[in-house]
Amino acid sequence: MNRFSLYLGASVVALTLAGPALANDADIQSRVDDLEATIEALRAEIAEIRKTPEFKPSPNFTDSKGEYAFKFRGQIAADAAVFDNKTGANDFNSGTQLRRARLGIDGTIQSDWLYRLEIDVGNASRDDSATGEVDVKDAYIQYKGIDKTVFTIGQHKTPNTLEQAIPSTDTLFVESPLFVEAFTNRVTAGGDYKAGISAKYSDVNWTATVGVFGENYSINGGGNTGGTATPVYRDEGWGPAARFTYAPINGVDKTLHLGVSGYWRDTGGRTSGLRFRTGPEISVDSTRLVDTGNINAKSYSFIGGELAGQYGPIFFQSEYGRTSTNRIAASDVTFDGGYVQASWVLTGENREYKDGAFNRIKPKNPFSLKNGTWGAWEIATRYSTLDLNDENIVGGKETNYSVGLNWYPNPYLRLLVDYVHFDATKGLAQDKGDALVSRVAVIW
Incomplete structure (x- = not known):
């Protein structure tokens, strides 16, 4: 073939x-x-x-296109403190406190719209006679449809001070420095969580946030009374607030942060309820060492400067702020304060810097006996001062020195131990002593 x-x-x-x-x-x-x-x-x-649902560490539900999402959020922080009073009439009570017990939800609607509701039920652990057992923190809607810009309406944090911008789960010490607590307290001053509207623009190296804020929401219907059933004054306080930050150095482990923030507020009907005060930077005992008492004022304002940064595992943070009060039938009074704090992460990690704030340490090697890893360890120190004396107001002066040891077993759990030496003088009275406070905290 x-x-x-x-x-x-x-x-x-x-x-x-x-x-x-x-x-x-x-x-x-x-x-x-x-x-x-x-x-x-x-x-x-x-x-x-x-x-x-994806668990990191709480359930996170997302549709196939990523346009809709829903997740649970929350945190628990439990404190225990021991006081040693050296001098003074105040007898601090050693004991424990459920500092925070927050539960909340986050959601996304058609990619551009977000919402958050978070409440704190920590006070409910005290007793049934306490008022304001449910405390509204965040309750807002956001729009992110414009590049690098976020609009927020509802109750949210006012843009005041670097310490306030850092989440409570990420702060270096158990409690805020003296002047931050005194000048940005949510009940009588212009900071913390308030109902309002704001806009924030964030670029790689700088942020700008402006807004107008009223008072706080209240579960019990008391509105601006901080949780009581009957308002004690007719009108709510209100005013603008703003914060601007710039990071001339912004690398993975090298950061230099500069910032300024401020607010102006009309007292509304609370012409005799303005009050600045704070304790020994430990909240287990609510005793206030320095206190202006009620000030009869029409308006008041705050201005503060920020300087912070990190170089590898070395971190520092400092602020100075002053508040001025426009009194009725009396001369204006001004108070000021500041702090410097620093830390060294012994295991070499550094903080993430984003949107003008520093986040908590996330260990490279989470704690595991099986793998022989021990998480992240950090030592910290702080100097804090506050002066509430001016004209005929004798609120007192306080200076605190603190050292701390922080352990981060994993990204969601941390244990803090702080030693605080406090020294406060109010008129002829002086309170001096030492305290040791510990905190166990978890976030999800």
Whole structure:
């Protein structure tokens, strides 16, 4: 058989085999349809898998397109403190406190709209006679449809001081420095969580936030009375607030932060309820060492400067602020304070810097006896001072020195131990002593 015969035979066989297939287009189309149906089924299965909640560490539900999302959030912080009073009439009570017990939800609607509701039920652990057992923290809606810009309406943090901008889960010490607590307290001053509207623009190296804020929401219907059932004055206080930050150095482990913030507030109907005060930077005992008492004022304002940064595991943070009060039928009074604090992460980690604030340490090697890893360890120190004396107001002066040891077993759990030496003088009275406070905190 020659080569031509072989080619001819092969062609005949090929045509014979292919004939039925070519003649049965309907069968081919059926197989194509089956394949497309299988692909669609696989796509649907993948979409369902994506809807399965992701745990990091709480359930996070997201649709297949990423346009809708829902997650639970919260934190628990429990403190224990021991006081040693050296001098003074105040007898601090050693004991424990559920400092925070927050529960909340975050959500996304069609990608550009976000919402958050978070409440604190920590006071409910005290006794049934306490007022304001449920404390509203965040209750807002955000719009993020414009590049690098966020609009927020509802109750949220006012843009005042670096310490306030850092989440309570990420602060270096158990409590805020003296002047931050005195000048940005949510009940009588212009900071912390308040109902309002704000806009924030964030670039890589700088942020600008401006807003107008009223008073606080209240579960019990008391509005601006801080949780009581009957308002004690007619109008709410209100005023603008703003914060601007710039980071001339902003690397992965090298940061230099500069910032300024301030507010102006009309007291509304609370012309005799303005009050600045604070304790020994420990909240287990609520005794105030320095206190201006009620000030009869029409308005008041705050201005503060920020300087912070990090170089690898070395971190520092400092602020200075002063508040001025426009009194009724009396001269204006001014108070001021500041702090410097620093830390060294012994295990080498550094803080993430984002949107003008520093986040907590996240250990490279979470604690595990099985793997022989011990999480992240940090030592810290702070100097804090506050002066509430001016004109005929004798609120007192206080200076605190603190050292701390922080352990981060994993990104969601931390344990803090602080030693605080406090020294306060108010008129002829002096309170001096030492305290040791510990905190166990978890976030989800």
